[in-house]
Amino acid sequence: MTSSTIAQPWALDARQAVQAIRSGRLKAVDYVMALLARADTYSSLHAFITLETESAIAAASRIDALTGNERARYPLAGLPIAVKANINVKGARTCAGTPALAGFVAPTTAPTVTRLVEAGAIVLGKTNMHELAVGITSTNLAAHAGPVRNPYDRSKIPGGSSGGTAAALAARIAPAGLGTDTGGSTRIPAALTGTAGLRPSVGNGGAERRYRNEHDVVPISHTRDTVGPMARTAADLAFIDGIATGDTALPAIELARLRIGLPRDCWRQLDSAVEAIAHAALERLEKAGVTFVDVELTEIMSICERISLPIAFAELGDDVPAWLAANGAPVQTLGALAERIASPDVRRIYEATLAGTYAEAYPHAIQVLRPELQRRYASIFDTAGLDALLFPTTPLPAVDIDDIEGSAVVTIGNGEPIDEMAAYLRHTDPASIAGIPGLSIPAGLTPSGLPVGIEIDGPLGSDRRLLAIGIAFESVLGALPPPF
Template sequence: MENPILPSIDATQQLALSASEAVAAIASGRLSAEAYVTTLLDRAEQQASLGSIIALDREGALAQARRVDTARAAGQALGPLAGLPIIIKDNINTAGLPTTGGTPALQHFRPAANAPVVQSLVDAGAIILGKSNLHELAFGITTTNFSSFAGVARNPYDPARIAGGSSGGTGAAIAARIVPAGLGTDTGGSVRVPSAFNGIAGLRPSVGNGAEQRRYSGHGVLPIAHTLDTVGPMGRTVADVALLDAVVSGAQVPAPAALTGLRLGIPAAFWAGLEDDVAAAMQTAKDKLSAAGVAFVEVDIPDVLELGAQVVFPVALHEPIQDIPAYLHTYGATGISLQSIAAQIASPDVKATFDGPILNDAFADAYTVAIQVHRPQLQKLYADCFQAHKLDALFFPTTPVASVAIDFEQGSSTLSINGGPPVDTFGTVTRNAAAASAAGLPGLALPVGMTPGGMPVGAELDGLVGSDQKLLSIGMAIEAVLGSVPAPQC
């Protein structure tokens, strides 16, 4: 029975709901799950030109929504995510839906079961609206996908610009108010970069040693590299990300931190060479947080960017040789091999990567050094920095630039910072995010402002392994001071 005292929520208001607000509205009876899912499915179809979604599951999502409404009407206990529509990046296994990796060879691959991370959300009452677009095989940061069934994902703040990647579809769908939250994956920045470019929040959880230090299960995910890969939650607010994280990890949703006395490190290397508009937005955010009581500490982490690159590239270009075939075998992708996937790759930038260094195993020797030497060195540098300066987290721009124009020729090529000479898009955009990935650290991206041209700017908080909840707590407190960025006009 609907509560006659509480006002209902119309379609326009539904689109503005955060994940936390939507769950509360459904639980209270102000909003039916079926009405909410219908509104978002209609929104997805209206925004199809953004290319954020590969597949919608209208029938399945509505059926799940009706079950939630029936359970609530019967007075049954509801899960913490009951009725919440989410989007799942299309390299994460979902039962009954294709898991394509955005690549032709896997277009019709249907895993038999949900990945454990997905199952935990479904068990909590979340509703899978569909599968989101990604940079082909997650090997890139633009989500300019040349596969005929996937296509280019566009930034809802400016459709001529990239959505970021490789979880660009999830980022764009959340920003465009198609869904309030979802899942991406992050190898070298693939949750955090699209979060920054789309004005939302996203968590790269701890990976650490990949065993007991890994926060999320990596099973049921089309891999790049097991040493670096992790699923990560994305939402319009840090509180929404914390809500999904609590369900996946089994932890409690943390309370916002007290900002007074909080010590945030400012690593010089991550603040150098910024686009002017990004630098200005970050400085404004820093000033507001200083006024709220945050103590910023200038720190130097020697060779952090170089060491990060010496780990990420050899690992990400060597481990796929074993990890992708193992996934195909484990999850029943009959008749599909690494070689057949590579032969059908549609995106020029991704094809060059597979046909060159991956299939030739060009980084085999560098991989051994990366794992045995450079990664431990990098982890020690971070630990020493946090200890020496008594830091709660590091604070820096997620990306040195705001979203850039789509490259329809190669998928990813070069960009210019402040009118300077062309620089590699991939290396520039992932520069600040990659080092944490290399060290297995958690990183939280959150919006901090807008450029004069109307594009979001994101900041990142990095912590030591296991500090995920602390980062979320700090992020929620920062969010309360800085507020959210305006919705895109799409």
């Protein structure tokens, strides 16, 4: 059987693609070429900033030159992956979607990328993103990047900041990829594009941190940042995560034995379409045997509102200059970087950091309030005997692109107008601040055809169990149709 018998290789998921390449049914070069052609066809999505065409074809040729037994030693043999533009890949541009770094070529490769490549993965290209990862729309106003467009409706945002990776996955340009997540940046774009995204455990940054990349990712906040895998299903996420971490075991999940918490605070003030789809998902899971328990996150949400910005943007003031210095970047100060920021919403945040806006609140936030937040989360899981928490990933589906500011003001249901970034972060931010893992999977499509995601958050260190729960939920909820 030759590669020509696979008529639409771009439709394969990550595990299917690897199986086809390792078995010899699909040539890695043919697969890469098919995806590159699809990237060209859908270039108006602005999913990629750069395609690593020559190196990807060369890597695929090396995979094809191996014998079948040799290919079998590579668990990701020939799998093309999309890598967010703020993650270092040696010899490729790490521009983080900002003009000051537009031509910067990374001197190193992030350890997570290295582990995937050593397992046989191929870097297809560097994906577009919200400028410097400081935003949730991926409406990048830098000339070399452009606003990422949602494959389900090109007038809408794909979410961010990892919107380019999510758009590439949804459009079947890549089967899997990497994003980063500070407050929701793998999960929000996954929810808005009908894909799956994992925010791994971070904890307090020591042994609890699942993905370690240090100075190989353009940062926002060392307390909150993490690389995270993105794919079209939780099953593919588990596949990629297992290779990236060496932790491949998946526990058996019996739906009838699960106790899942429903945080009331995340089930209020929802867009009507999101509410209908999320409740329909609950009903299907409940019929499958899942037990749901109402829980209260009011105090947790209150703490998050007080410490979210001080932790993220006070640390930005030190962490970004440290990355610039460690990588020999063309600019070396936060001020020099800020002067060339193209997106007004991002520039305002950098200017606030430079002005010391968050500095005074930072010590109390990091030393007192964040540990209290972590204790409260641990208590909720323990006291109620919960396996996880479940809620809509975002309170509203994708909204129109604002190509003037980079983000806008939105309303949810009949509520008051609120900042777009605050609206989309409302459900994803708390787990991010606490450092616990979170997973977003598709739940359905709105009547207008926009994806809706549901998020599953688990206790610190429960990443593999969380992925197994996501796989079990996918078996009940099913997959979404592709956008085209």
